Amino acid sequence: MLICTGYGATSPSSPLAPLTFNRRDVGTSDIEIEIMFCGVCHSDLHFARDEWHFTQYPAVPGHEIVGRVKSVGEGVSRYKAGDLVGVGCMVNSCRTCTSCQEGLEQYCAEGLTGQTYGGTDNAINEPSKGGYSDRIVVDENFVLRIPENLDPAAAAPLLCAGITLYSPLRHWGAGPGKKVGIIGLGGLGHMGVKLAHAMGAETALFTTSASKVEDAKKLGASLAILSKDEAQMAEHAESFDLIIDTVSASHDLSPYFNLLKRDATMVQVGAPEHPLPIPVFPLLMRRRNFAGSIIGGIKETQEMLDFCGKHNIAAEIEMISIQKINEAYERMLKSDVKYRFCIDMATLKAG
């Protein structure tokens, strides 16, 4: 086994702290990656604090991983030492169900069997550990290639925040001639604005905060709509082909449904803890849809990365040292970040 170092939690109430842990040896189809950067997703915090009630400790979060290939198993053909690569939320799947066969491993019938952290590494029969660490061992089928023209730190959040928006934008047909709305300008939302704009859609940001209007426009939104302003909302009645809600907190979606065209879809990518009250009449009266979507498959994640390389798109990040991770969590809870924290993993050596 490989002895690795990283930052993790040892109980729901303990702050993240340095620790050492095991990873499996590099198997035939495995790749060992030296981690350079790891994005900080809100779910890292949920996981570290056992807010989803499945955390096993010690818990090492991190699933927006970018690094360089350090070594490869003898059966690996697609990657070689030195390649710039990424790892997202998944490091395995059942590989046999219909969804896996169709390249939609995120909807694997077995559930997300191979989560980057919080799953099980069967080779060593231990809970899998995430990217807040020096290196990781991943099957080559779940490793992505990062375009060399992108800033590798800013590319890290593409592995979760990026694909979480890219996949529904593609699935529901965002592109030229389409009007797309993104609710919320956070880690997810700011990627939605950039990607929808790059796909050629007329892109609108919905926000409750006037202070975000200017930023949204810089990121590619041609419209920034204050969702509490009924007159502004009314101007856009029945004009949207797609609206993606990135807000996890429970909030009232009623005002948004009337903004959708007939047959158009509202997609939830944030994950509110409790059921959302959905008004039925706006759905009935225009055959509108309310749907959900999570991340994307491995094939689509590579497609997204190549798209981002071509359009020179990455996340807006605030770089932190691993020693600042607990402080970053507190700031994240107050939405005090533009728009994603990214850990410089070289700082791990400072202890």
Next chain:
Amino acid sequence: MLICTGYGATSPSSPLAPLTFNRRDVGTSDIEIEIMFCGVCHSDLHFARDEWHFTQYPAVPGHEIVGRVKSVGEGVSRYKAGDLVGVGCMVNSCRTCTSCQEGLEQYCAEGLTGQTYGGTDNAINEPSKGGYSDRIVVDENFVLRIPENLDPAAAAPLLCAGITLYSPLRHWGAGPGKKVGIIGLGGLGHMGVKLAHAMGAETALFTTSASKVEDAKKLGASLAILSKDEAQMAEHAESFDLIIDTVSASHDLSPYFNLLKRDATMVQVGAPEHPLPIPVFPLLMRRRNFAGSIIGGIKETQEMLDFCGKHNIAAEIEMISIQKINEAYERMLKSDVKYRFCIDMATLKAG
């Protein structure tokens, strides 16, 4: 103007009683229909009692109308005296918006401007009156042809209950190789079971009532699932391509979402007064959809009637005289009808 007779309410609390009222004269493109039968939809009751707060009195309900053409305007080419015809929820629309141009008048951008009752007949500037009456005058574009092989009384509910199920079944692809669920076996639900079966889908009824299992199978369901039985529900996890919820009362949809396949849709056709709490995780984890649908366009309604003629499908009805309408409303409130009341309009002459 034509002086017509019918049954209507004069206030929210008054029972329906005989009355006379005006309809417009038969215009160039109009058809005068002698009404033979009129189905009784739950919304007739909502309307008569002003439960939707837009009723103008006197209010004559009825939008599941079947009769014979009595006279036609000089510009009418499609129908002649004696033809067996039907009228549903719509007697007009804006005719210019995208939805109207596409034959989806039910989603007219102006709203349902030409409701059979409760709209406005601009020709006489009076609230439109429905089918609980001796005759009706309707533009030929909103008149449907009833297949002569169907029992005209049992065909009447096709004009609302039938098309309300047919349209979403077609839109979301019910057919051979597909597994379709219908929630609730009432006026809408029993048509859903018959139609989905006739389309070639494997058809399941979800019910809370063991007493309906046998009926559902007679109507064409190959499965009848007791929705309160967790073990029965679990057997069908992730197996449905489409589920249509016909229940208007607020109820918990959570157990049904896990029964849908990836990318499958739950369609609401009942209209609950309050927002429905929709659990987000089952949507996210399989990219499932929750949608709404109302009736169908005129073109699709004719297609549905032709389909019913070909497959010899109509509603299961309990015939009543118009004098029993108030009693029928009370029984409808207790779901004491299998499965649709239909008024024999010849009884109107009894006073």
